[in-house]
Amino acid sequence: xxxxxxxxxxxxxxxxxxxxxxxxxxxxxxxxxxxxxxxxxxxxxxxxxxxxxxxxxxxxxxxxxxxxxxxxxxxxxxxxxxxxxxxxxxxxxxxxxxxxxxxxxxxxxxxxxxxxxxxxxxxxxxxxxxxxxxxxxxxxxxxxxxxxxxxxxxxxxxxxxxxxxxxxxxxxxxxxxxxxxxxxxxxxxxxxxxxxxxxxxxxxxxxxxxxxxxxxxxxxxxxxxxxxxxxxxxxxxxxxxxxxxxxxxxxxxxxxxxxxxxxxxxxxxxxxxxxxxxxxxxxxxxxxxxxxxxxxx
Numbered sequence: 001x002x003x004x005x006x007x008x009x010x011x012x013x014x015x016x017x018x019x020x021x022x023x024x025x026x027x028x029x030x031x032x033x034x035x036x037x038x039x040x041x042x043x044x045x046x047x048x049x050x051x052x053x054x055x056x057x058x059x060x061x062x063x064x065x066x067x068x069x070x071x072x073x074x075x076x077x078x079x080x081x082x083x084x085x086x087x088x089x090x091x092x093x094x095x096x097x098x099x100x101x102x103x104x105x106x107x108x109x110x111x112x113x114x115x116x117x118x119x120x121x122x123x124x125x126x127x128x129x130x131x132x133x134x135x136x137x138x139x140x141x142x143x144x145x146x147x148x149x150x151x152x153x154x155x156x157x158x159x160x161x162x163x164x165x166x167x168x169x170x171x172x173x174x175x176x177x178x179x180x181x182x183x184x185x186x187x188x189x190x191x192x193x194x195x196x197x198x199x200x201x202x203x204x205x206x207x208x209x210x211x212x213x214x215x216x217x218x219x220x221x222x223x224x225x226x227x228x229x230x231x232x233x234x235x236x237x238x239x240x241x242x243x244x245x246x247x248x249x250x251x252x253x254x255x256x257x258x259x260x261x262x263x264x265x266x267x268x269x270x271x272x273x274x275x276x277x278x279x280x281x282x283x284x285x286x287x288x289x290x291x292x293x294x295x296x297x
Contacts, residue, residue, distance in 0.1 A: 084108075
C-alpha cells in the first residue's frame with residue numbers, strides 16, 4: 001500500500017485580507033483527495049482598521065466563498081507532487097474597499113519514508129496568489145515558500161508545522177511587505193463526527209498599521225483609500241505578530257461539515273517620531289469569529 005493512499009486532514013492558518021499582511025485567518029480543510037473542495041462562510045472582525053483601541057477601531061462582517069482543486073502526481077512509492085488551484089471571493093458589509101477576489105496556485109513536493117502508522121510527511125512548498133480588492137492600493141501578488149511536516153500522533157491526534165518566507169507586491173509601497181513565519185496546528189478528534197483544533201503562529205517582518213497622520217522616520221505611508229472618511233493613514237513598519245486559532249469542525253456526513261473558529265492576532269512595532277526623534281511603541285489586537293460550511297464533491 002502506497003502511503004499516499006492515506007488521507008490526511010488539517011486546518012491551515014491563512015490570510016483574509018492584505019491590510020494586515022496575513023495576520024488573520026480563514027478556515028479551510030486540507031485533503032489529499034482529488035475532489036473539488038468548497039466552503040461558504042460568515043465572519044465578524046472587531047478591528048478591520050488595524051488600529052489601537054479608540055474611535056479609529058472599527059468592526060465589520062463579511063461573507064466568503066472559496067473553491068479549490070488538488071491534483072496529485074505520484075513519483076515513487078515514497079514521493080509525490082501535489083498541485084492545488086484555488087479561487088475565492090470575500091464581501092464586506094460596511095467597508096466595501098476590503099472586498100476582494102483571489103486566485104492561487106500551490107505546488108508541494110512530499111516525502112514519506114514508509115507507510116507505517118505515524119510516519120511523518122515532509123514537504124517543500126511554494127505558493128503564488130493574486131488579489132484584486134475594491135481598494136486599488138491593496139491589489140497585488142503574494143508569494144510564499146517553505147517546508148512543512150505532517151504527522152499522525154495517534155488515531156485521534158494529528159499535528160502540522162511549517163516555516164516559511166512570505167512576500168507581497170502591492171500597488172502601493174506600503175503593501176510591499178515581507179516576513180518570516182513559523183506555525184503549528186494540532187487536531188484532536190473528540191468523537192467520530194467532531195474535531196477540535198488549535199493553531200499558533202509567530203511572524204517577524206513588515207506589518208501594516210492604520211493611524212492618524214504621524215511624521216514617522218523611515219516608514220512608507222499613504223492615506224488609506226478605504227478609511228478616508230476617518231482620515232487614517234497606512235504605515236509599513238517592522239514588527240512582530242503572534243496569532244492564535246481555536247476551532248471546532250463538526251462533520252455532517254462523509255463529504256460535508258460545519259466549522260466554528262475564533263482567531264486572534266496581536267501585532268507590536270515601534271517607530272521614530274519626528275521632529276522629536278522619540279522612539280514610540282504601538283500595538284493592536286484583532287479578533288475574528290467565523291462560521292463556515294465545507295463540502296467536497
